[in-house]
Amino acid sequence: MSSVQRSPSSPTARRVVLDAADITRALTRISHEILERNKGSADLVVLGIPTRGVALARRIASVMGQVEAHDVPSGSLDITMYRDDLRLRPARTLEPTEIPPRGVDGAVVVLVDDVLFSGRTVRAALDALGDVGRPRVVQLAVLVDRGHRQLPIRADFVGKNLPTSLLETVQVSLDEYDGDDAVLISAAKETGS
Amino acid sequence: MTSYLIQGAAPFGGPAGDLLLHEGRLSDPADAPPAVVTIDAAGLVALPGLVDLHTHLREPGREDSETVLTGSQAAAVGGFTAVHAMANTDPVADTAGVVEQVHNLGRLAGYVDVRPVGAVTAGLAGQRLAELGAMADSAARVRVFSDDGTCVSDAVLMRRALEYVKAFDGVIAQHAQEPRLTEGAQMNEGTMSGVLGMRGWPAVAEEAIIARDCLLAGHVGSRLHVCHVSTAGSVELIRWAKSKGWAVTAEVTPHHLMLTDELASTYDPLYKVNPPLRTADDVEALRAGLADGTIDCVATDHAPHPTEDKECEWAAAAMGMLGLETAVSVVQHAMVDTGRLDWAAVADRMSVRPAAIGRLGSHGGTLEPGSPANVVLIDPSSVRTIDPRESVSLSRNTPYAGLELPGRVMATFLRGRPTLLDGKLQ
Amino acid sequence: MKRHLLSSADLTRDEAVRILDTADELRSLADRPIKKLPTLRGRTVVNLFFEDSTRTRISFEAAAKRLSADVINFSAKGSSVSKGESLKDTALTLEAMGADAVVIRHAASGAAHRLANSGWVRSSVINAGDGTHEHPTQALLDAFTLRRHLGELDGRSVTIVGDVLHSRVARSNALLLSTLGAEVTLVAPPTLLPVGVSSWPVQTSYDLDASLDKCDAVMMLRVQHERMNAAFFPSAREYSRRYGLDDRRFARLPEHAIVMHPGPMNRGMEISAGVADHARSVIVEQVTNGVAVRMAVLYLLLSGDPDDSFASQQATASAGPDLGATQRQATR
Numbered sequence: 001m002s003s004v005q006r007s008p009s010s011p012t013a014r015r016v017v018l019d020a021a022d023i024t025r026a027l028t029r030i031s032h033e034i035l036e037r038n039k040g041s042a043d044l045v046v047l048g049i050p051t052r053g054v055a056l057a058r059r060i061a062s063v064m065g066q067v068e069a070h071d072v073p074s075g076s077l078d079i080t081m082y083r084d085d086l087r088l089r090p091a092r093t094l095e096p097t098e099i100p101p102r103g104v105d106g107a108v109v110v111l112v113d114d115v116l117f118s119g120r121t122v123r124a125a126l127d128a129l130g131d132v133g134r135p136r137v138v139q140l141a142v143l144v145d146r147g148h149r150q151l152p153i154r155a156d157f158v159g160k161n162l163p164t165s166l167l168e169t170v171q172v173s174l175d176e177y178d179g180d181d182a183v184l185i186s187a188a189k190e191t192g193s
Numbered sequence: 194m195t196s197y198l199i200q201g202a203a204p205f206g207g208p209a210g211d212l213l214l215h216e217g218r219l220s221d222p223a224d225a226p227p228a229v230v231t232i233d234a235a236g237l238v239a240l241p242g243l244v245d246l247h248t249h250l251r252e253p254g255r256e257d258s259e260t261v262l263t264g265s266q267a268a269a270v271g272g273f274t275a276v277h278a279m280a281n282t283d284p285v286a287d288t289a290g291v292v293e294q295v296h297n298l299g300r301l302a303g304y305v306d307v308r309p310v311g312a313v314t315a316g317l318a319g320q321r322l323a324e325l326g327a328m329a330d331s332a333a334r335v336r337v338f339s340d341d342g343t344c345v346s347d348a349v350l351m352r353r354a355l356e357y358v359k360a361f362d363g364v365i366a367q368h369a370q371e372p373r374l375t376e377g378a379q380m381n382e383g384t385m386s387g388v389l390g391m392r393g394w395p396a397v398a399e400e401a402i403i404a405r406d407c408l409l410a411g412h413v414g415s416r417l418h419v420c421h422v423s424t425a426g427s428v429e430l431i432r433w434a435k436s437k438g439w440a441v442t443a444e445v446t447p448h449h450l451m452l453t454d455e456l457a458s459t460y461d462p463l464y465k466v467n468p469p470l471r472t473a474d475d476v477e478a479l480r481a482g483l484a485d486g487t488i489d490c491v492a493t494d495h496a497p498h499p500t501e502d503k504e505c506e507w508a509a510a511a512m513g514m515l516g517l518e519t520a521v522s523v524v525q526h527a528m529v530d531t532g533r534l535d536w537a538a539v540a541d542r543m544s545v546r547p548a549a550i551g552r553l554g555s556h557g558g559t560l561e562p563g564s565p566a567n568v569v570l571i572d573p574s575s576v577r578t579i580d581p582r583e584s585v586s587l588s589r590n591t592p593y594a595g596l597e598l599p600g601r602v603m604a605t606f607l608r609g610r611p612t613l614l615d616g617k618l619q
Numbered sequence: 620m621k622r623h624l625l626s627s628a629d630l631t632r633d634e635a636v637r638i639l640d641t642a643d644e645l646r647s648l649a650d651r652p653i654k655k656l657p658t659l660r661g662r663t664v665v666n667l668f669f670e671d672s673t674r675t676r677i678s679f680e681a682a683a684k685r686l687s688a689d690v691i692n693f694s695a696k697g698s699s700v701s702k703g704e705s706l707k708d709t710a711l712t713l714e715a716m717g718a719d720a721v722v723i724r725h726a727a728s729g730a731a732h733r734l735a736n737s738g739w740v741r742s743s744v745i746n747a748g749d750g751t752h753e754h755p756t757q758a759l760l761d762a763f764t765l766r767r768h769l770g771e772l773d774g775r776s777v778t779i780v781g782d783v784l785h786s787r788v789a790r791s792n793a794l795l796l797s798t799l800g801a802e803v804t805l806v807a808p809p810t811l812l813p814v815g816v817s818s819w820p821v822q823t824s825y826d827l828d829a830s831l832d833k834c835d836a837v838m839m840l841r842v843q844h845e846r847m848n849a850a851f852f853p854s855a856r857e858y859s860r861r862y863g864l865d866d867r868r869f870a871r872l873p874e875h876a877i878v879m880h881p882g883p884m885n886r887g888m889e890i891s892a893g894v895a896d897h898a899r900s901v902i903v904e905q906v907t908n909g910v911a912v913r914m915a916v917l918y919l920l921l922s923g924d925p926d927d928s929f930a931s932q933q934a935t936a937s938a939g940p941d942l943g944a945t946q947r948q949a950t951r
Contacts, residue, residue, distance in 0.1 A: 081656040081657070081918070086658060086922050090922065091919045092922075094640070097644070131651065131653040131655070383814060383815050384815030384818045386814065386815070387818075389728060389729065390751040390752030390753065391728050391729070395814075460732040460733050504737075505707065505733075508727040508750070
């Protein structure tokens with residue numbers, strides 16, 4: 001998803017929009033909203049979209065588990081083979097798909113991604129999910145919604161709405177992959193996101 | 194008949210001088226008639242017209258790949274004034290009738306002296322001798338006999354053939370290939386064949402026959418000529434046979450002086466040839482053998498094939514490659530530019546000795562006044578990129594396509610008449 | 620970089636690992652209710668088989684269909700080497716039909732190279748076995764199977780036994796497994812080892828018994844009965860005695876060692892029935908893994924910019940081992 005280019009010397013406007021504490025607060029809030037919306041954690045399965053969505057899903061499931069005092073299953077859903085730009089891009093490496101043992105049939109599946117942008121990733125995720133099973137309900141949680149949708153898709157749970165220009169890049173760093181938690185926005189158009 | 198005064202050419206690559214071609218013979222330049230055509234040949238090397246001991250003209254039978262006319266033209270472009278037309282035509286050149294037909298077609302074409310080679314065995318079948326005497330006595334006056342394309346593998350038959358042709362000073366030109374060791378063989382047996390998964394063609398299959406034939410020739414006191422020597426071991430065997438004083442001669446093709454079996458890794462059948470391209474070590478031994486005279490001559494084994502016989506899988510493709518038009522360039526590249534032969538020696542290996550082996554009295558001359566005016570002018574400073582589309586052969590199967598090669602034949606004279614002038618076919 | 624899969628020698632270690640990793644993810648598909656991915660929807664894969672091989676064709680067919688590609692099976696048996704021009708004409712036909720990938724099996728070594736490099740077709744070409752040359756997807760599925768049982772192959776010892784001379788499976792495996800860091804030993808009677816094998820990145824031996832104690836896997840090659848008539852060995856019985864994997868030899872293998880065979884087997888010849896059916900024989904699993912590996916190859920070859928598939932870290936990719944002076948280009 002988002003690549004972090006660490007060039008400390010770069011003076012290009014790079015702004016922290018969420019720091020580690022903000023992210024923790026946002027995820028905690030999302031966890032509570034999910035529980036509230038679904039009246040508890042029964043039948044909940046949280047599936048992250050690789051790469052960073054997987055860690056976010058795990059954190060959300062963990063928070064909900066603490067609140068509910070029992071484990072909420074989480075996993076991952078790779079969407080690579082369902083993308084609509086496969087013919088246009090070099091082959092992407094596949095990421096693991098790990099569905100919790102209970103499966104998704106009849107479940108309330110919460111898809112988790114770091115940034116919601118065009119909506120194409122979520123479209124692919126819905127297709128991928130359909131091949132795994134038939135959930136009762138599918139909901140979407142994202143850490144950042146930066147707008148510019150190209151498909152009729154919206155998130156149910158949003159950490160932060162972040163109006164952006166198309167020229168800007170949103171970068172999400174997570175401790176699990178990048179060593180720290182932060183959401184940054186930079187003016188320069190870079191790869192990723 | 195037009196007379197030509199060639200000015201400033203270097204005979205045998207030596208000091209520049211003038212050559213007068215008058216009434217089909219070389220004459221003293223001082224005697225030039227007033228109407229003489231002058232050719233500025235400064236910077237060119239003059240050699241006696243080249244003689245090819247090994248040419249496939251394909252006619253009769255495969256006129257889709259070459260005819261006596263187009264093959265003769267390709268020979269003229271390559272600087273040749275005489276070629277030996279191999280017997281593996283359809284019908285096979287195993288009777289006086291066929292060899293006379295080929296001989297006549299050559300005379301009609303008029304570009305080179307076409308000397309038919311007679312088959313050793315009837316139909317190249319390796320069962321019984323063809324009518325060698327009848328071919329020798331025919332108007333074609335055959336002196337070279339060969340089953341080229343297949344080997345006279347039967348030792349008794351080979352012995353009889355060697356003995357029999359003594360009666361008319363003939364020579365047996367053997368295609369040395371032990372048939373059982375080369376069943377289904379596709380390329381040189383070695384590292385490359387193992388990697389490429391192709392049936393190997395071991396050097397021993399050639400060398401075993403050469404060793405046997407040298408011993409036979411020594412035993413019966415006959416002339417043996419070894420076609421297209423391709424391995425280092427073969428060179429050693431021939432060196433040994435010559436040291437015994439036996440009448441053994443040998444030829445090497447231009448492609449075996451330059452190309453190696455690594456080209457097979459392209460799986461492009463342009464590089465499929467019989468005998469197969471060998472290793473760099475073999476190429477080195479062949480160059481050394483040609484340089485020291487162990488190998489007497491260069492012979493092209495010009496083997497035209499139509500496109501469809503090469504535009505296919507390797508295993509399905511025909512064996513052979515074009516050679517006439519590029520022979521001088523390849524020899525210059527492999528032997529002259531490497532310092533292994535000077536132009537006088539090139540004349541020896543490509544004109545004098547092959548003419549002697551084929552018993553061609555009017556070729557392989559000295560360029561002295563009085564000798565037949567068979568002359569080739571070569572520009573050694575020219576460099577060209579080989580383009581198959583420029584070939585005058587009916588076929589396009591040159592392995593040198595796209596390669597830059599030195600040297601260019603600028604003019605060829607057959608008995609004083611230009612067959613090639615200014616690099617253009619006449 | 621690469622558009623075709625013609626030889627194991629074409630694969631760098633990184634590329635090979637990428638295929639195997641991708642296959643790992645795709646293999647889990649076999650456990651799902653819906654075993655189909657939309658990845659190659661609208662693309663056409665042609666199985667061009669000049670030689671009978673039902674199992675290889677079915678494996679490629681299943682792989683392509685699970686990726687939603689349209690599959691056209693073109694069986695051209697009988698028109699093989701005897702009419703060489705048919706390869707070109709067939710290729711032009713396929714090109715006209717708009718094939719995105721051609722999977723070719725042919726009796727002539729180099730036929731896949733010919734198809735890929737002749738300019739006859741623009742599609743990707745996958746070598747599904749060419750004569751006695753190579754069969755790279757078989758080697759990939761063997762490597763995949765080995766990895767599942769042994770983990771990473773670095774330093775692992777794999778013994779390949781039998782008719783190496785005529786085996787495209789042996790050639791492809793020798794190259795690929797060496798690329799992946801395994802130590803490969805080829806065991807065969809001297810008549811069935813190719814000239815020049817000493818330049819391969821492998822050990823060779825004439826003695827099967829001497830090679831058993833330390834190996835992590837044994838791969839038995841099929842022995843064609845017609846080799847007997849060509850005097851490669853005196854009799855089937857003698858071959859079996861000296862080079863067959865029987866129960867006694869099997870017992871001498873290390874506890875963890877697995878037994879492989881590309882199939883079809885000659886039970887009682889190169890492998891005993893007891894060994895073939897043993898729990899440590901992974902011969903049936905090889906077939907399952909073949910589909911996943913071929914899916915991975917099709918996915919990686921057919922996705923995106925053809926000039927940039929397999930494009931993982933090209934700059935740092937380590938080159939595979941050279942089989943002597945391997946695929947050097949012509950001088951032109």
